[in-house]
Amino acid sequence: MKTEISEKAQYLLKTLVEHYIEGGQPVGSKTLSDHSGLPVSPATVRNIMSDLENLGFVASPHTSAGRVPTAQGYRFFVDSLITVSPLASFDIENLNKNLDPDMSSHELVESASGILSEITHMAGLVTLPKRDQTQLRHVEFLKLNDNRVLVILVLDDHEVQNRVIYTKESYSEVQLKEAANLINRHFMGHALSLIRSKLITSMKSDQENMNSLMQTTLEVAEQAFDAKQEADFVVAGQENLIEMAEDQALNDIRELFKAFSLKGDILHLLDRCIDVEGVQLFIGAESGYQLLDECTVVTAPYQADGEQIGVLGVIGPTRMAYERVIPIVDATARLLGAAMDYSRR
Structure with missing residues (x-):
């Protein structure tokens, strides 16, 4: 699009956008002529603005009220007419x-x-x-009642998350503590998403030899480290x-x-x-x-x-x-x- 606009038109468009951003009012041809620094008359500015309007870069909200930049005009302004400086x-x-x-x-x-x-x-x-980039520091499973378990996750960024999960089986406090110890021993420092996938892969591949502790750990971990949260x-x-x-x-x-x-x-x-x-x-x-x-x-x-x-x-x-x-x-x-x-x- 840049080749369709002369340097003079680009400069006037830049002046118009800057004035509109600052004041919020439509910018007239005389204002542009006075502030652009270009040796152009208001009549010349009007002709250029008419061309820019035909190209979709500016619009006239009201008759004889000056012009405002369109989204297309802002896009050209951002892509081609400004220089972004580092933050102070x-x-x-x-x-x-x-x-x-x-x-x-x-x-x-x-x-x-x-x-x-x-x-x-x-x-x-x-x-x-x-969450799949968040790493585990420590996990605890606390029995509440029936099949409800409180999961306490201590993450690598000093954050502690608590959530309640529901298990198919009713596990004892000892079983839950053993499951947490297994996860802490083998997966501390691992990403949450990897903990779940690694546990599921390794344990399901050896289901015949899976003992009670592994079964408990698998069921609780599948829910505790579920990465489906939006x-x-x-x-x-x-x-x-x-x-x-x-x-x-x-x-x-x-x-x-x-x-x-x-x-x-x-x-x-x-x-x-x-x-x-x-x-x-x-x-x-x-x-x-x-x-x-x-x-x-x-x-x-x-x-x-x-x-x-x-x-x-x-x-x-x-x-x-x-x-x-x-x-x-x-x-x-x-x-x-x-x-x-x-x-x-």
């Missing part, structure tokens, strides 16, 4: 202060979501780490979207709040980003979800132990300060990953 040292220090490696993974995710919202004044969201995300700063919304977009933003409560579409969008390197932007309809048509989603994956285990980002109006938001999302992902790495040592 002050912002890096602020992020580091809020991403303490001594926090659990869930605390780190909540803090990252909050700091993204605080710095960008938009909605910050972070997915919880994929990843979730933490969101902060949804109220910022209401404050930043244009009048005509308020209904769309209110609908977006419903999406936060339903979570499914947003989770699916974030999951699409986990295997992609670096910052991703979904501007307007690019996300594929109608509720996000008036928004931009900026995401980046975060890593631990060299594996991409989650995604973070911000959701805001398409009229956002891209040169500011992109490096914030990028730096937060890197620092969150570093904190996750440190917490697993």
Whole structure:
């Protein structure tokens, strides 16, 4: 698309987008002529703007009210017209202060979501780490009543998870303790998903010689380390979207709040980003979800132990300060990953 637009038109488009992001009002030809620094008259600007409108980069919301960038115009602006600078040292220090490696993974995710919202004044969201990358430090099985067992998982990031499972057989406290000891002895430091699969593979391959302890361990472990749980995300700063919304977009933003409560579409969008390197932007309809048509989603994956285990980002109006938001999302992902790495040592 870049070859279709002259350098003069590109410069005027950049000026228009920057003015609209700053002020939120349609930008007229005289304003562009006065602020572009180009030796062009308002009449020339009008002709160029008309060409850009025909190409789909700008639109006229009202007759003689100036023009605003479209999602296509924002996309061209982000891809071709801005230079993203590294985050300032002050912002890096602020992020580091809020991403303490001594926090659990869930605390780190909540803090990252909050700091993204605080710095960008938009909605910050972070997915919880994929469980198949989480390593086991210790497990205990405690008998409750009937066939109910309390599972206590101590994970590699200082987090303790409790869950209740239901077994086919009613096991004694001694049987459950022996099963936990077997798992702790052989699988401490292993990924949760591998514990389950290795146990099932090794024990089912030798079912004829399987003793009572192995049977107990297999049934309890199949449920305790079940990796079918759907990843979730933490969101902060949804109220910022209401404050930043244009009048005509308020209904769309209110609908977006419903999406936060339903979570499914947003989770699916974030999951699409986990295997992609670096910052991703979904501007307007690019996300594929109608509720996000008036928004931009900026995401980046975060890593631990060299594996991409989650995604973070911000959701805001398409009229956002891209040169500011992109490096914030990028730096937060890197620092969150570093904190996750440190917490697993």
